[in-house]
Amino acid sequence: MAEQKEVYLGYSTDKAITPFFQKFLEALDEGKIMKSKCTKCGAEYLPPRQHCQKDMSDCELTEFTEREAKLYSYVIVDFAPASLSSKQPYIVAIGEFPSGLRLTAHITNPMGPPTVGMPLKLAFETQDKMATYKWLV
Amino acid sequence: MGSLHGGKKLARKVAVVAGGHSKFGKRYDATMRELCAEAYKPIYDEGLTQDKIDASVLSYAASQFTGQGAGSALIADYLGIHDKPHLRVESACTTGTASLRAAWGMVSAGLYDVMLVLGVEQMNRVSSATATEYMSQAGDMRWEYPFGISFPAFYALMASRYMSEYNMEHDILAKIAVKSHHYGAQNPKAHLPKEVSFEEANNAVPICRPLNLYDCSLITDGAAAVVIAAEDRVKEFTDRPMWITGIGAGASEMMIQDRPSLTSIPGAKRAGQAAYKMAGIGPEDINMAQVHDCFTIAELIAYEDLGFAEPGKGPELVENKENYHDGRIPVNCDGGLKSKGHPLGATGVSMTYEVLKQMRGEAENSSRQIKDVERGLVHNVGQSGQFVNVFIYERGW
Numbered sequence: 001m002a003e004q005k006e007v008y009l010g011y012s013t014d015k016a017i018t019p020f021f022q023k024f025l026e027a028l029d030e031g032k033i034m035k036s037k038c039t040k041c042g043a044e045y046l047p048p049r050q051h052c053q054k055d056m057s058d059c060e061l062t063e064f065t066e067r068e069a070k071l072y073s074y075v076i077v078d079f080a081p082a083s084l085s086s087k088q089p090y091i092v093a094i095g096e097f098p099s100g101l102r103l104t105a106h107i108t109n110p111m112g113p114p115t116v117g118m119p120l121k122l123a124f125e126t127q128d129k130m131a132t133y134k135w136l137v
Numbered sequence: 138m139g140s141l142h143g144g145k146k147l148a149r150k151v152a153v154v155a156g157g158h159s160k161f162g163k164r165y166d167a168t169m170r171e172l173c174a175e176a177y178k179p180i181y182d183e184g185l186t187q188d189k190i191d192a193s194v195l196s197y198a199a200s201q202f203t204g205q206g207a208g209s210a211l212i213a214d215y216l217g218i219h220d221k222p223h224l225r226v227e228s229a230c231t232t233g234t235a236s237l238r239a240a241w242g243m244v245s246a247g248l249y250d251v252m253l254v255l256g257v258e259q260m261n262r263v264s265s266a267t268a269t270e271y272m273s274q275a276g277d278m279r280w281e282y283p284f285g286i287s288f289p290a291f292y293a294l295m296a297s298r299y300m301s302e303y304n305m306e307h308d309i310l311a312k313i314a315v316k317s318h319h320y321g322a323q324n325p326k327a328h329l330p331k332e333v334s335f336e337e338a339n340n341a342v343p344i345c346r347p348l349n350l351y352d353c354s355l356i357t358d359g360a361a362a363v364v365i366a367a368e369d370r371v372k373e374f375t376d377r378p379m380w381i382t383g384i385g386a387g388a389s390e391m392m393i394q395d396r397p398s399l400t401s402i403p404g405a406k407r408a409g410q411a412a413y414k415m416a417g418i419g420p421e422d423i424n425m426a427q428v429h430d431c432f433t434i435a436e437l438i439a440y441e442d443l444g445f446a447e448p449g450k451g452p453e454l455v456e457n458k459e460n461y462h463d464g465r466i467p468v469n470c471d472g473g474l475k476s477k478g479h480p481l482g483a484t485g486v487s488m489t490y491e492v493l494k495q496m497r498g499e500a501e502n503s504s505r506q507i508k509d510v511e512r513g514l515v516h517n518v519g520q521s522g523q524f525v526n527v528f529i530y531e532r533g534w
Contacts, residue, residue, distance in 0.1 A: 021279070047279075047280050072298070072394075072399075073294045073295070073297045073298040073301075073399055074294070074297050075286075075290045075293035075294050075297060075345050075346065076293075076343070076345065076346035077285055077286075077287060077290050077293075077345050078342075078343040078344055078345060078346060079265075079266075079269065079287070079289075079344045079345065080266070080269070080285050080287060081266065081269045081270035081272075081273040081285055081287050082264070082266040082267050082269065082270040083270055083285070084285035085266055087285065088285075090285060092284050092285070092286055092290060092294070094294065094393070094394045102394040102395070103394070104280065104281060104284060104286070104392070104393075104394045105284060106284055115301075116297060116298065116301035116302075117301070132283070
């Protein structure tokens, strides 16, 4: 059984870390983000899935290298769920990459109110043994 | 092989024959069981006593709020129908209409003739932050929840995109809130029965920008119930049945980032189209609608998904007040989830109860009574659109 490092995506309570998800987290800890690709039909997923949504075949993790995205939509969370109350207010943004793949994460360095279409840059950080990905503006 | 189910034909017509509704609000005077009794009591008083009910669907959306497991057994026992079959179904905020859909299937197929459908939620035994936490757990626990995407945050993501694509200002959303509170103020069952001015609604404290306090539905305790019956039994219970003529259900992607559009809920469009097709009518034939306004933006999107307005034209419907009780398409003239309240599992049943009430001309206040309702529509959405049920009802007298 693979050794389970104490790296979790952000603030997840999902402790059921599978070997597949563990590889994603280890890559994240090294400043990389992995997408997944179906070994049968080639469909790509970000964030990754272990099984292809189209044919249930196994997917393999491959590095996702796009970094520049455009803001598809956003929310400024003023009143947070209890688990994130200490972080409020925070901004959650969906970014869309040129490939069409999207990702949801926090904008951690807002310079002002976000606007749809503004450029975002994907970045990484590990704090308190918790690895995560984030948007920078 | 002979006919199924003791000679009863399949796909029998089914009608709603009675309804009951608890007071919605912060009900520290009651727990789940007492709320259910409050919703069933008017039905009992109309003569639909326990012995007349063959089976029931007794549902709530989230057991975290009360910690009660096997809740349908508790409710059935408290209502004195514990010797009849019952079950609970769950699909977030569509739990109420999912229960009705399940019961309709059983009655329509001939398994039972008369069923009680009851939805309940008791949400105020925990803090607002904890309730928000529980509801955020209906997002993807691996990829969305860690980023603190609360229930209002999902809809704020839709609002931001809608406002950008259609160049809409927040004032349209505030006008929807003003309308909801206008009608909620006239509904004695409402959680927050008070009028709200445009200025208050447009400038309230932010919750999940661009949504503010008055864009958000309430964290509510309450229960609602209806009884449905097969066509050959209906006359035993009422001479004013409300026939179920259209049922459509839809579903959408789990993660909101994966939706092809955030200005529409794809599952709601599919559910609406399926319901219209089954009923053999179109949106222009609907006299009133109860739509799932968990947030003001959700009501706006519902106008468009249900065909009451073209895509991007919902704001014109709002500006022209076509959604008022005397307008072209009256929507949520009971206050909606916004003012009447949103006890998750009760909401879909409460909407059904309101259509029955309006159709029968029994709104408590004439200033919220819609004239001559022949056909009503219920649009009930779960989470951020992962589940949708649309029902169409026709007056049977």
